[in-house]
Amino acid sequence: QITLKESGPTLVKPTQTLTLTCSVSGFSLTTSGVGVGWLRQPPGKAPEWLALIFWDDDKRYSPSFKNRVTITKDTSKNQVILTMTNMHPMDTGTYYCANRIPRGVFSDWGQGTQVIVSS
Amino acid sequence: TVMTQSPDTLSVSPGGRATLSCRASQTVYRNLAWYQQKPGQAPRLLIYDVSTRATGVPARFSGSGSGTEFTLTITSLQSEDFAVYYCQQYQSWTFGQGTKVEIK
Numbered sequence: 652q653i654t655l656k657e658s659g660p661t662l663v664k665p666t667q668t669l670t671l672t673c674s675v676s677g678f679s680l681t682t683s684g685v686g687v688g689w690l691r692q693p694p695g696k697a698p699e700w701l702a703l704i705f706w707d708d709d710k711r712y713s714p715s716f717k718n719r720v721t722i723t724k725d726t727s728k729n730q731v732i733l734t735m736t737n738m739h740p741m742d743t744g745t746y747y748c749a750n751r752i753p754r755g756v757f758s759d760w761g762q763g764t765q766v767i768v769s770s
Numbered sequence: 771t772v773m774t775q776s777p778d779t780l781s782v783s784p785g786g787r788a789t790l791s792c793r794a795s796q797t798v799y800r801n802l803a804w805y806q807q808k809p810g811q812a813p814r815l816l817i818y819d820v821s822t823r824a825t826g827v828p829a830r831f832s833g834s835g836s837g838t839e840f841t842l843t844i845t846s847l848q849s850e851d852f853a854v855y856y857c858q859q860y861q862s863w864t865f866g867q868g869t870k871v872e873i874k
Contacts (some may be wrong), residue, residue: 688863697856698805698813700863713863727786747812754819756803760812 673748686751
């Protein structure tokens, strides 16, 4: 059974850097074709894709966020990490990680973690 | 690629049929998925590759279309189907704004 679980701070201050961790089980981060992505969803709005890392450590970033986000993975811990710099109140929302199956779609999602940006 | 869904809200009676539309600003070929989201939950993958149902998705959900115009059809709506539905193209992973299917 594939599971993903996000963890990180609930409250961050404006201009701070956010670091979120996605812990995965039921699949390997090194299996050919596998990817894990980060997405976020502002309150009442549609999800937005942020970043994606592949089994071979190739990375993709949304053009809207490429200057602020970094995605890495720790295969020994089965974790994928997202950092986002210069947080702003408009970055408030629920942040999800999801596995990308070889066909390209995000198949399984974590439960999400809420992030509030406020001073 | 901008994804535009219509309508924003759809009122349907239980047992009825819902037809949701999604338009892409440029061709996405068959790289099109539909997700269902209920309040407080993560999106759930329903359909990918335009018309392939994900594991465990009932047959009353079907997808169609090609290129830039796509449709999600839900027949015999059940109480658990009232939710928000998003289309997504997975060439560059952009989502539509969503269609809320509500009880009429």
